[in-house]
Amino acid sequence: MRIRQVGASERADVVFPLTAYAFEPTREFGELREKYRRRMRYFEHVTTLVGEEEGVGARACVAAFPMRENVRGRVVDMAGVASVASHPESRRRGYVRELLWRLLEQMRDQGAVVSTLYPFRPSFYARFGFVGMPRRRRVGFAPEGLPRVELPGTVELRTNAEGFADYLTVLERVCERTHGFALFDELRTAEFGEAEVWLAVARGDDGEVLGALPYEITNFGDELDGRHLLATGPLGRALLLQFLARHVDQVRRCSVWVGPDAVPELWGTDLEVTLEGLVDFPTHGGPMARVLDMRGLDGMGAGDGDVTVEVVDDPFVAGVHRLVGEGGRLSVTTGGAPRARLSVAGLSALVYGVLDPVEVMTRGLGQIEYTAVDALRALFPRELPYLFADF
Numbered sequence: 013m014r015i016r017q018v019g020a021s022e023r024a025d026v027v028f029p030l031t032a033y034a035f036e037p038t039r040e041f042g043e044l045r046e047k048y049r050r051r052m053r054y055f056e057h058v059t060t061l062v063g064e065e066e067g068v069g070a071r072a073c074v075a076a077f078p079m080r081e082n083v084r085g086r087v088v089d090m091a092g093v094a095s096v097a098s099h100p101e102s103r104r105r106g107y108v109r110e111l112l113w114r115l116l117e118q119m120r121d122q123g124a125v126v127s128t129l130y131p132f133r134p135s136f137y138a139r140f141g142f143v144g145m146p147r148r149r150r151v152g153f154a155p156e157g158l159p160r161v162e163l164p165g166t167v168e169l170r171t172n173a174e175g176f177a178d179y180l181t182v183l184e185r186v187c188e189r190t191h192g193f194a195l196f197d198e199l200r201t202a203e204f205g206e207a208e209v210w211l212a213v214a215r216g217d218d219g220e221v222l223g224a225l226p227y228e229i230t231n232f233g234d235e236l237d238g239r240h241l242l243a244t245g246p247l248g249r250a251l252l253l254q255f256l257a258r259h260v261d262q263v264r265r266c267s268v269w270v271g272p273d274a275v276p277e278l279w280g281t282d283l284e285v286t287l288e289g290l291v292d293f294p295t296h297g298g299p300m301a302r303v304l305d306m307r308g309l310d311g312m313g314a315g316d317g318d319v320t321v322e323v324v325d326d327p328f329v330a331g332v333h334r335l336v337g338e339g340g341r342l343s344v345t346t347g348g349a350p351r352a353r354l355s356v357a358g359l360s361a362l363v364y365g366v367l368d369p370v371e372v373m374t375r376g377l378g379q380i381e382y383t384a385v386d387a388l389r390a391l392f393p394r395e396l397p398y399l400f401a402d403f
């Protein structure tokens with residue numbers, strides 16, 4: 013297999029046949045290719061690698077979006093891995109393994125500190141050092157149960173095209189404040205401006221944008237089908253919920269996506285609500301993440317503590333690292349006497365706040381000296397990441 017990097021203009025001819033075979037219904041193949049070709053102007057910054065065989069061409073592909081992600085308060089460069097597929101005649105030959113390692117290395121060299129993806133099967137990506145993160149939840153409720161209180165702010169109804177600049181402002185502000193929240197670059201994000209959806213934009217009395225909700229109405233008397241309910245804080249969320257309450261005679265039910273730590277049963281007093289989190293494979297995997305560059309973690313949020321860990325079996329972050337948390341910030345240096353031996357998945361689970369040090373051990377992701385368990389827990393307190401971006 014020969015590895016070659018291809019640009020966006022080649023993707024419709026080289027990558028599409030592999031990914032469409034893997035992910036799309038057979039009967040839509042023809043019409044999807046033309047749609048795909050038109051979309052490729054938004055993919056100019058994507059790094060795409062293909063593995064080619066002599067005589068038959070591309071047999072496997074992988075790609076990474078250049079993204080940014082908030083990791084414990086610091087927004088760092090992230091590689092969002094997607095378009096992973098191989099031709100069925102060429103599967104189980106290690107092509108994707110070779111491509112994925114190469115892609116991660118290239119993205120690390122270009123500055124990516126972490127990488128995330130949505131797995132078809134987590135055990136496949138666990139081999140590459142990724143660890144599971146929580147999946148977004150779907151909240152459903154009838155609009156009549158929502159509270160009616162006079163709030164200092166307003167909600168404007170816009171088309172997506174009209175309100176897209178405000179939506180981008182909300183995305184940026186939520187990303188600055190939300191651990192795990194990830195955004196595509198400007199070029200790829202622009203594609204979402206084409207979606208034919210309504211946009212509710214919440215503003216404080218001072219005009220500041222506090223939240224946004226893109227949504228569709230499926231039919232009169234039916235459902236208000238929301239995307240992510242995005243708010244910079246509780247006021248933005250309350251304003252958006254009040255706006256939904258005004259649809260009481262129009263729709264039977266509202267539903268929105270929320271992050272993993274949302275508690276919608278506390279949004280109102282008599283609010284009947286469903287909170288669903290579905291994880292199954294291959295279509296609804298919870299996201300996964302891994303650290304690609306230890307130095308890039310310097311300066312992210314951390315509790316107080318001083319622990320040296322050894323990361324083993326990884327081409328990017330293996331080695332002995334001293335992790336010191338002081339004044340709310342982490343500093344990373346090399347060397348020292350390790351008190352924990354971690355796989356990169358174990359380290360990533362601590363950094364992302366998804367596993368307790370004891371769970372790192374019970375999941376087989378590392379061994380930690382008894383005295384270092386509390387220290388690591390203090391350094392990396394549990395904090396549920398909300399990835400948001402879907403790719």
Ligand SMILES: CC(C)(COP(=O)(O)OP(=O)(O)OC[C@H]1O[C@@H](n2cnc3c(N)ncnc32)[C@H](O)[C@@H]1OP(=O)(O)O)[C@@H](O)C(=O)NCCC(=O)NCCS
Nearest residue numbers: 034096097098103104105106107108109130131132135136
């Ligand atoms: C998933 C897929 C990309 C794997 O491609 P492949 O070319 O067969 O993968 P490789 O041969 O490089 O396998 C890499 C490693 O993963 C293992 N592996 C392969 N399929 C696996 C699976 N379903 N579950 C767990 N491990 C798996 C291989 O045994 C190999 O292990 P090794 O490194 O110890 O030798 C391919 O089957 C495919 O295109 N599937 C349909 C599309 C899809 O699901 N893509 C992923 C979207 S997230």
